[in-house]
Amino acid sequence: MGAKLLEFYQQAQESAGLQGRIKLAMITKLSQEKAKEAADSPKNIQLFADAVKKIQAE
Amino acid sequence: MNIKTKMIAGVAVITVLLLGFLMYLRSYTNGTVNDLEGMRDQELALANAAWSVRYYDQIRNSVLAEGLQAITFHSKLNSETGTTEGNESSETVIVDGQEFESTVMSESVSEAVDQRGDLSAIYESSNQALRKAISFGLANSSGSALGHLEHVKATEDKVLAASTKLIGLLLTGQIAESEQVLINEYKPTRDEFLQATDVFFQNQESSIQQSIANKISNTENARNTSMVILGTLILAIGGIATILAQNIATRVQQLTAISNRISEGEIDGLNINLSGKDEISQLGESMNGVVAAFEVLYQQAEAVMAQGPALQEVAAAERNDEQ
Numbered sequence: 086m087g088a089k090l091l092e093f094y095q096q097a098q099e100s101a102g103l104q105g106r107i108k109l110a111m112i113t114k115l116s117q118e119k120a121k122e123a124a125d126s127p128k129n130i131q132l133f134a135d136a137v138k139k140i141q142a143e
Numbered sequence: 144m145n146i147k148t149k150m151i152a153g154v155a156v157i158t159v160l161l162l163g164f165l166m167y168l169r170s171y172t173n174g175t176v177n178d179l180e181g182m183r184d185q186e187l188a189l190a191n192a193a194w195s196v197r198y199y200d201q202i203r204n205s206v207l208a209e210g211l212q213a214i215t216f217h218s219k220l221n222s223e224t225g226t227t228e229g230n231e232s233s234e235t236v237i238v239d240g241q242e243f244e245s246t247v248m249s250e251s252v253s254e255a256v257d258q259r260g261d262l263s264a265i266y267e268s269s270n271q272a273l274r275k276a277i278s279f280g281l282a283n284s285s286g287s288a289l290g291h292l293e294h295v296k297a298t299e300d301k302v303l304a305a306s307t308k309l310i311g312l313l314l315t316g317q318i319a320e321s322e323q324v325l326i327n328e329y330k331p332t333r334d335e336f337l338q339a340t341d342v343f344f345q346n347q348e349s350s351i352q353q354s355i356a357n358k359i360s361n362t363e364n365a366r367n368t369s370m371v372i373l374g375t376l377i378l379a380i381g382g383i384a385t386i387l388a389q390n391i392a393t394r395v396q397q398l399t400a401i402s403n404r405i406s407e408g409e410i411d412g413l414n415i416n417l418s419g420k421d422e423i424s425q426l427g428e429s430m431n432g433v434v435a436a437f438e439v440l441y442q443q444a445e446a447v448m449a450q451g452p453a454l455q456e457v458a459a460a461e462r463n464d465e466q
Binding site for chain 2: 103106107108109110111112113114115116117118119
């Protein structure tokens, strides 16, 4: 559960460090710990993917 | 639906309810005004016409009686004693707005005969006014009132025929014949006429009583209905206000409780889930983001703390190496 979502946290970390993870948490409303437990549902994946794109764009 | 829209919707519902109530009141008031106008224009007008018929009949009857009495009295006085003295009595009679000085009881037969013009004028005016009242009644009545009034008119035609004959005889001094007409024609037809007007009166009286009873009953019903509508309206307004207030106040209380927990640092396991799609639920969603960001920072801080002893050992080793 949440493996793919954690990958997005990794991507945010690589793109913008701690600030990127904080932004990802704020946009998705799911912290890293909660993302671990959340389902890798298409809806969640889409939400995280869009958020990461936004962080990378900044 | 946002809070503003909810408020507007609530106010709109209340406004529509109030407008509906006002429309009902307007409709009822218009109905009452129409009823009262109808009563004034028909039932009361007919009652007034009925009183006029009775009034003018009384005048006509008085004129005939007075004329008959005066002429008979003077004729008998003259033929029996040869004197011309008699009683005098004067009275002002108003018929249909016109004043008449009725001094039929004059001092002599010749004076009485001279005053036949007055007698005739009063008689004619009474007839005209009486028939005008009947015509007005016929034009403004319907149903049973019309039937009764038509009967009044039929009997009045007979009275008029008899009284015209009677006054004709009186004015020409045919006293014996006029007495016969009075007894055999005028009195029976007038009795019939009075009976007919009595029936018409009774009909009008019961009609007016029925109308008033209906209006009282309608007014009582409208009052009760208004009370029920107003009570329901107050309950509906109270219900809408309570729902709106609860909807907003309960969630604001939840948000306040969550803010208090955040301010005390209790963010562990904090999940803000507020129902709805309005500004309050959006605020809750935003707070969820802030809580998630806090958790990330918290985890980062824990990770740094965990690395602390190892970093100290590395620093100590580096210092030893330098020595």
